[in-house]
Amino acid sequence: MSTHAAGDGPSLPIGPPPVRERADAARNRRRALAAAEALFAERGVHSVTMDDVAAAAGVGKGTLYRRFTDKGGLASALLSERAIALQGEILGGPPPLGPGAPPELRLRAFTTAYLRFQATHLDLVLLSETSTPGARLRKGSYAFWAQHAEMLLRARGVRDPLERAEVLLAGLSAEQVSSWLRDQGRDLEALVEAMGRLADALGSAGT
Amino acid sequence: MSTHAAGDGPSLPIGPPPVRERADAARNRRRALAAAEALFAERGVHSVTMDDVAAAAGVGKGTLYRRFTDKGGLASALLSERAIALQGEILGGPPPLGPGAPPELRLRAFTTAYLRFQATHLDLVLLSETSTPGARLRKGSYAFWAQHAEMLLRARGVRDPLERAEVLLAGLSAEQVSSWLRDQGRDLEALVEAMGRLADALGSAGT
DNA sequence: GACATTAACGGACTCCAGTCCGCTTGGTCA
DNA sequence: TGACCAAGCGGACTGGAGTCCGTTAATGTC
Numbered sequence: 001m002s003t004h005a006a007g008d009g010p011s012l013p014i015g016p017p018p019v020r021e022r023a024d025a026a027r028n029r030r031r032a033l034a035a036a037e038a039l040f041a042e043r044g045v046h047s048v049t050m051d052d053v054a055a056a057a058g059v060g061k062g063t064l065y066r067r068f069t070d071k072g073g074l075a076s077a078l079l080s081e082r083a084i085a086l087q088g089e090i091l092g093g094p095p096p097l098g099p100g101a102p103p104e105l106r107l108r109a110f111t112t113a114y115l116r117f118q119a120t121h122l123d124l125v126l127l128s129e130t131s132t133p134g135a136r137l138r139k140g141s142y143a144f145w146a147q148h149a150e151m152l153l154r155a156r157g158v159r160d161p162l163e164r165a166e167v168l169l170a171g172l173s174a175e176q177v178s179s180w181l182r183d184q185g186r187d188l189e190a191l192v193e194a195m196g197r198l199a200d201a202l203g204s205a206g207t
Numbered sequence: 208m209s210t211h212a213a214g215d216g217p218s219l220p221i222g223p224p225p226v227r228e229r230a231d232a233a234r235n236r237r238r239a240l241a242a243a244e245a246l247f248a249e250r251g252v253h254s255v256t257m258d259d260v261a262a263a264a265g266v267g268k269g270t271l272y273r274r275f276t277d278k279g280g281l282a283s284a285l286l287s288e289r290a291i292a293l294q295g296e297i298l299g300g301p302p303p304l305g306p307g308a309p310p311e312l313r314l315r316a317f318t319t320a321y322l323r324f325q326a327t328h329l330d331l332v333l334l335s336e337t338s339t340p341g342a343r344l345r346k347g348s349y350a351f352w353a354q355h356a357e358m359l360l361r362a363r364g365v366r367d368p369l370e371r372a373e374v375l376l377a378g379l380s381a382e383q384v385s386s387w388l389r390d391q392g393r394d395l396e397a398l399v400e401a402m403g404r405l406a407d408a409l410g411s412a413g414t
Numbered sequence: 415g416a417c418a419t420t421a422a423c424g425g426a427c428t429c430c431a432g433t434c435c436g437c438t439t440g441g442t443c444a
Numbered sequence: 445t446g447a448c449c450a451a452g453c454g455g456a457c458t459g460g461a462g463t464c465c466g467t468t469a470a471t472g473t474c
Contacts, residue, residue, distance in 0.1 A: 022470060025422060049460060060424025065462065067422095130340040133333060137386045158408070160401040166387075167378030167405060171370075176377050179344045194367040198374060201365070202408065229440060232452060256430060267454025272432065274452095338431095 029067055031057040036074055045075070045123040072131025075124045076139055083141050086117055090148060103155035104203050110148060111168065111199035112192045118177045119188055126174040136173055145169055156203045164202050171198070236274055238264040243281055252282070252330040279338025282331045283346055290348050293324055297355060310362035311410050317355060318375065318406035319399045325384045326395055333381040343380055352376055363410045371409050378405070 021029070035057035039048045050071060054061040068074040095101035096109040118125050129136035136142060149165035158164060170176070172195070180186045228236070242264035246255045257278060261268040275281040302308035303316040325332050336343035343349060356372035365371060377383070379402070387393040 022421065024470065028423085050462080051460075054424085061461095062424050062463080062465095063422075064424095070462070126340060130337070133337040134382050134386060134390070137382065137390070159404055163378075163398075163401045164405060164408075166383065167374065170377040170380060170383050171374030173377060175341050175344065176373065179341060180373075183341070183344070191370075194370045197366055198370060201371075229451065231440065235453085257432080258430075261454085268431095269433080269435095269454050270452075271454095277432070 025067070028057070028059050028063055032059055032064055032067060032074070033077060037078055040078070040124070045127050050074075070131055072128045072135050075128035075131070076141075079121055079124050079128060080141070082117070082121065086113065087141070087144055089113075103152045104200065107149065107152040107156070107203045108196045108199045110152065111172070112196050114145065114169075115172055115177065115192055115195050116188075118172055118174055119181060122174060122178055122181070126178055129174045142169070153203055158203060168199065168202055171195070232274070235264070235266050235270055239266055239271055239274060239281070240284060244285055247285075247331070252334050257281075277338055279335045279342050282335035282338070283348075286328055286331050286335060287348070289324070289328065293320065294348070294351055296320075310359045311407065314356065314359040314363070314410045315403045315406045317359065318379070319403050321352065321376075322379055322384065322399055322402050323395075325379055325381055326388060329381060329385055329388070333385055336381045349376070360410055365410060375406065375409055378402070 032053060036048070036053045039052055039056055050061060050064055053074070054064050057064070064074070068077055089097050090110065090113075092098055096105040097113055099106075101109070128139065146162070146165050146169060149168055150161045153161035153164050177191075180191055181188060239260060243255075243260045246259055246263055257268060257271055260281070261271050264271070271281070275284055296304050297317065297320075299305055303312040304320055306313075308316070335346065353369070353372050353376060356375055357368045360368035360371050384398075387398055388395060
């Protein structure tokens with residue numbers, strides 16, 4: 001059924017797994033990630049099967065699933081390094097993304113940076129968010145983004161900060177971004193502007 | 208691959224199919240819908256396969272797919288009667304859902320009614336929105352909801368009405384609603400209140 | 415260094431969504 | 445009323461995700 005969260009790769013607030021990975025397990029994880037990255041780049045995410053990855057990595061399919069739970073978990077793991085970089089900038093980088101700027105500016109910075117992140121890694125994010133219904137909301141990193149946005153909205157003193165944060169993230173889901181960018185052919189920069197304004201609106205109006 | 212829109216059942220603004228359905232086709236559609244409804248109710252959406260539906264309907268699997276495109280399309284068809292009722296209330300029912308009330312009240316009424324709709328039919332909606340990545344945004348009815356919300360937001364004179372409408376709907380997706388109601392155990396009435404306030408916020412603040 | 419423990423391995427297997435294509439039949443037109 | 449043909453039918457088939465479980469070999473212990 002898949003509730004990855006193990007295969008997701010560590011999301012900053014969670015940290016490394018409780019017990020150290022066995023040497024062969026670590027080696028196979030590296031092999032699998034390398035093989036997946038190469039195959040995805042070469043043939044496109046959608047036309048690569050789990051058997052392909054297993055074969056290319058020289059690893060059994062069972063091993064792949066033990067490590068990454070499902071295809072989406074594999075994508076999450078590939079994304080996690082990039083996600084952690086962004087999380088690091090948010091936690092300790094320069095303002096307005098990092099601490100120091102007023103919350104309305106940080107919220108706008110977060111929104112646009114996150115949108116760019118999604119757009120940059122669209123195929124992988126799409127896979128990781130849609131492999132299973134609700135996968136998006138169960139990824140370890142989702143908790144980070146949601147908590148951050150909620151914190152900023154709370155600092156602005158708006159009502160229902162959590163709900164607003166979740167709605168904002170829903171609007172930045174891979175599905176939505178893909179629809180805008182690919183199906184509707186919208187321009188990314190225009191979208192960045194619009195979503196920045198929308199973040200401002202969520203961070204101000206209403207009771 | 209699936210771009211249903213045929214199996215969706217007519218969404219008000221679209222109307223009936225160009226040419227009339229052949230008698231046997233109509234009979235098989237009725238059988239399939241009846242069988243699906245019964246099986247879904249009896250065993251739960253998730254543990255019913257398309258073969259099950261085909262067998263119970265006394266129809267070949269190919270027929271099922273020809274009529275409904277995929278499992279999500281079958282769910283959409285089952286929902287469409289209910290959706291059309293709601294669309295009718297919006298287009299011609301009493302205010303504030305129907306015409307006559309000021310746009311901010313209509314937006315709130317639409318938001319809460321739509322949330323209740325999603326919650327009421329959660330399993331079916333979940334299936335219809337997640338059967339394929341992006342299915343939610345391609346359903347015929349999505350265009351209706353989005354256009355309506357956009358119209359109301361435009362009447363309020365806010366910036367980026369379409370983007371705001373789409374973000375609002377993303378926040379009311381089956382995936383999100385299911386997470387709130389089932390995973391987080393939130394109370395529906397509290398959620399209705401919160402989303403009503405969020406609709407107000409989207410319909411007012413910001414440039 | 416032998417042994418026990420137990421995590422990890424891997425590939426055969428199951429299950430199901432969705433496709434294909436040769437056959438049938440309702441609707442139509444002469 | 446016959447006969448033509450596109451629309452419709454249906455079930456065998458394919459492809460791939462995810463599971464199962466007997467086997468293998470790292471790691472810790474004495």
